[in-house]
Amino acid sequence: xxxxxxxRIARKAAPGPEAWYAQPFALPRFALTLLLAAACLAxxxxxxxxxxxxLVHKRAPEFVRTDLDHKRLDLNAYxxxxxxxxxxxxxxxxxxxxxxxxxxxxxxxxxQGLQIIGISMDDDPALVRSLYSKLKxxxxxxxxxxxxxxxxxxxxxxxxxxxxxxxxxxxxxxQGEADLGKIERQLxxxxxxx
Amino acid sequence: MKFTFVSRPSVAxxxxxxxxxxxxxxxxxxxxxxxxxxxxxxxxxAQLIQPEELxxxxxxxxxxxxxxxQVGSHLLFDEAHITGSVYAGAGSQPTGLQQLQSTVxxxxxxxxxxxxxxxxPWNRCPNLGPAFKQLRDLGFSNVKVLYLAxxxxxxxxxxxxxxxxxx
Numbered sequence: 484x485x486x487x488x489x490x491r492i493a494r495k496a497a498p499g500p501e502a503w504y505a506q507p508f509a510l511p512r513f514a515l516t517l518l519l520a521a522a523c524l525a526x527x528x529x530x531x532x533x534x535x536x537x538l539v540h541k542r543a544p545e546f547v548r549t550d551l552d553h554k555r556l557d558l559n560a561y562x563x564x565x566x567x568x569x570x571x572x573x574x575x576x577x578x579x580x581x582x583x584x585x586x587x588x589x590x591x592x593x594x595q596g597l598q599i600i601g602i603s604m605d606d607d608p609a610l611v612r613s614l615y616s617k618l619k620x621x622x623x624x625x626x627x628x629x630x631x632x633x634x635x636x637x638x639x640x641x642x643x644x645x646x647x648x649x650x651x652x653x654x655x656x657x658q659g660e661a662d663l664g665k666i667e668r669q670l671x672x673x674x675x676x677x
Numbered sequence: 678m679k680f681t682f683v684s685r686p687s688v689a690x691x692x693x694x695x696x697x698x699x700x701x702x703x704x705x706x707x708x709x710x711x712x713x714x715x716x717x718x719x720x721x722x723a724q725l726i727q728p729e730e731l732x733x734x735x736x737x738x739x740x741x742x743x744x745x746x747q748v749g750s751h752l753l754f755d756e757a758h759i760t761g762s763v764y765a766g767a768g769s770q771p772t773g774l775q776q777l778q779s780t781v782x783x784x785x786x787x788x789x790x791x792x793x794x795x796x797x798p799w800n801r802c803p804n805l806g807p808a809f810k811q812l813r814d815l816g817f818s819n820v821k822v823l824y825l826a827x828x829x830x831x832x833x834x835x836x837x838x839x840x841x842x843x844x
Contacts, residue, residue, distance in 0.1 A: 572750065572796070574750070574767065574769050574770075574796065574803050574804070575796065575797050575801070576797065576801045576803065577797060577798065577801055578797075604750060604752050604753065605750070605752070606750060606751045606752055606767070627752065628752065629752065629755045629756050629842075629843075632752070632753075632756045633756070637756060637757060637830055637834065638753070638756065638830075639753060639756060639757055639795070639828060639829045639830030639831075639834055640753075640795060640796065640797060640827060640828020640829060640830045640831060641796060641797050641828070642797075658827075658828075658830075658831070659797070659798055659827050659828065659831075660798055660801075
């Protein structure tokens with residue numbers, strides 16, 4: 484039996500919140516459970532599993548693409564900057580949640596040397612252009628492909644975000660529902676050279 | 678001054694609620710699932726199939742194997758897909774649903790079909806809900822949906838289950 488199945492069965496077997504009054508001392512236990520659940524959420528309990536092939540502490544694979552503004556996008560050209568490389572897609576709801584923060588960070592930390600780069604894993608560039616305008620993205624976005632996905636260890640679930648230091652080495656990767664606070668703290672740390 | 682007696686259980690519930698409200702306020706939108714008929718959560722539990730179960734089914738000899746249809750991103754399908762599966766269009770797009778309809782047009786309504794996507798966390802997937810509804814509306818009665826909690830990479834490829842690439 485896998486973990487998901489176990490969790491489902493456990494959920495079915497557990498008494499509902501309405502059952503607390505039926506037993507003495509049950510309410511404090513129920514309250515404690517709520518508090519523990521809250522603590523788990525606060526600690527980022529919904530973070531997804533990492534990619535099968537971790538690239539952390541490895542040199543960021545180089546690539547050159549043409550961005551949506553028809554400009555050359557060469558990762559190597561950003562050496563000396565901290566790069567946040569974001570794989571996303573228009574159909575990916577968690578991606579869309581993150582992007583306003585990325586826009587704000589580009590504006591806030593750009594002068595300190597941050598460069599955000601978006602790689603869309605959409606099939607249709609027209610949808611990407613539309614969202615690019617709607618969200619007023621202030622960083623370059625290029626269309627991804629299988630080759631680029633392979634370079635980054637297989638982008639088989641979105642969003643996927645990499646933090647690359649000023650020397651071109653990947654220092655962190657985040658997959659799935661990300662803790663934006665954690666990403667920002669690591670970003671600040673890389674910008675300040677700690 | 679008159680104090681109103683407040684029982685300990687009430688205080689505990691109140692405190693717990695306040696903590697939960699505080700935590701939720703710290704993480705807006707991050708945990709908001711898609712809701713409604715388009716959500717993967719709208720698919721009945723009885724119609725879900727777990728990865729291990731599907732692997733056993735695919736490894737078994739005999740004729741009970743399902744038709745596997747990927748209803749998410751074509752690019753992600755090209756990167757990796759479950760061995761033997763067919764790309765049937767993104768369920769969140771009208772053109773994708775048309776492709777799905779064409780894919781199953783010649784099949785018996787009793788055909789055992791398993792849909793999967795794995796583009797993003799289960800409760801965020803925009804493709805499975807509409808694709809499942811489409812097959813139901815077309816009269817298919819033996820449709821299951823593969824439950825991938827996080828995505829195809831984490832819950833299938835990383836587990837060492839069978840995959841192949843396009844081309």
